[in-house]
Amino acid sequence: MAGCGDPPPSEYPTQQVYVEDTTLGPGDVFDVRVFRQDDMSGTYSVSAEGTISFPLVGTVEVAGRTPAEVERTLRERLADGFLKNPQVSVLVKEYKSKKVSVFGEVKKPGTLLYSEGMTVVEAVAQAGGFTDLARKNAVTVTRTLAGEKTNYTVPVQDIGRGQADNFFVRPGDVVFVPRRLW
Known part of the structure; x- marks a missing residue:
């Protein structure tokens, strides 16, 4: 019956030592919170083009960027004539990509x-x-x-x-x- 046995398992990585890929991609869904700006806070879905449309600042490229990079971009663009010292947080809800x-x-x-x-x-x-x-x-x-x-x-x-x-x-x-x- 030697021919019927299972193959020996490979040597494979057994620890989760890999740094998660947290970059955003098309279809991903995330929340943006702007402190004391409820009208700007909301849930956004990354378009097929890799962008979102954000109040006041317009189209923002988010594909291939981490949530921290998106926070920084939104903070910089909102501070450029719209809000004084904006506090922005991004929390990913679903990585559909x-x-x-x-x-x-x-x-x-x-x-x-x-x-x-x-x-x-x-x-x-x-x-x-x-x-x-x-x-x-x-x-x-x-x-x-x-x-x-x-x-x-x-x-x-x-x-x-x-x-x-x-x-x-x-x-x-x-x-x-x-x-x-x-």
């Missing part, structure tokens, strides 16, 4: 919204869990970093049972659950 794909032998294959600290077990669970034909300890996660793809063989069933180290997914990862051979 950051996704993880899960396909293969899961009940609801597709694309999921990435959430900070998401594990491969959570990604499979959000995709409806394994089908009856899933090869649960032979899951492949494909990650592209600086244009280079790396494949990891991840023992998801063992992770779920506490028998293997967790695997943290990142935005852009592709999780593939293969079919059992028998």
